[in-house]
Amino acid sequence: MDDQWRLPETIELGGEEYDIRTDFRAILDILKAMADPELSDQEKSQVMLEILYWDPEEIPIEYLNEALEKGKEFIDCGITGEGKSKVQLMDWEQDSPIIAPAVNKNIGKDIRSLEYMHWWTFLGAYMEIADGLFSQVLYIRQKKAKGKKLEKWEMEFYRNNKELIDLKQTVKKRSAEEEAALNELFGIKK
Incomplete structure (x- = not known):
């Protein structure tokens, strides 16, 4: 029997398997960062690597772009972007108070009280909200x-x-102190 029915817990890069965080809360944290207008593309990539991969520092530099691409594929459950609407119709953070009960109804449990739920399981329940x-x-x-x-x-x-x-328009600017702290955290020199 093929493993096509197993939920992925690793991503292969250059023939090596790298463990990833698969709990829906970690992925929602990544999506929150991706929607943050104050983060640069480089900062968003760094956030994804730091949250998704358990040991991002072990990924060889030559595989970082592949790690990002395969990370996006994992988050999208392997569904390509063709045919996807470019119009924003929802916001994970703003809509969380009405998404959680709808997903709860599909799962039959309060997702906020679960210790763990694989991202694909969560997203499947989300996609079935009717x-x-x-x-x-x-x-x-x-x-x-x-x-x-x-x-x-x-x-x-x-x-x-x-x-x-x-949907709220999020256009906020960080203070100089916040910007400096983030740059230091991500090792970015300006």
């Missing part, structure tokens, strides 16, 4: 993004839940 508040919010965001007219009940729902539906 009914409820989160799906309503996404539906209205999608209609608005496409410039479609909202039905009367949707307009009323939108007016009553504007804070929940409108």
Whole structure:
């Protein structure tokens, strides 16, 4: 029997297996960093390596780009970007209060109390969200993004839940001290 049904726990780079963090919370931390407008692309890459790989310092320099690419593939469950919408319809951090209960319903447990859940299991439950508040919010965001007219009940729902539906624009600037501390942490010299 092939291992096609096993959830991955390592990523192969140059013929060597490297252990990765597979718990959904670690991946959500990576996604949060990827959405941070204050982080440069280099900082985002460093964050991904530091969080995803248990021992990122053991990865040879010549495999760092491959480590990043395969890390992205793992996070996307191997699903390629072709056909994916470029319009942002959700935000993991902002939507977490309505995503968690929807995933809980699909899993049958409170995910926040679990010691561990593989990212792919979490994402599978997330992809199966069909009914409820989160799906309503996404539906209205999608209609608005496409410039479609909202039905009367949707307009009323939108007016009553504007804070929940409108994605916050995150454009904040770090203080000089925060910037220096991050540069030191990541070993970046400016």
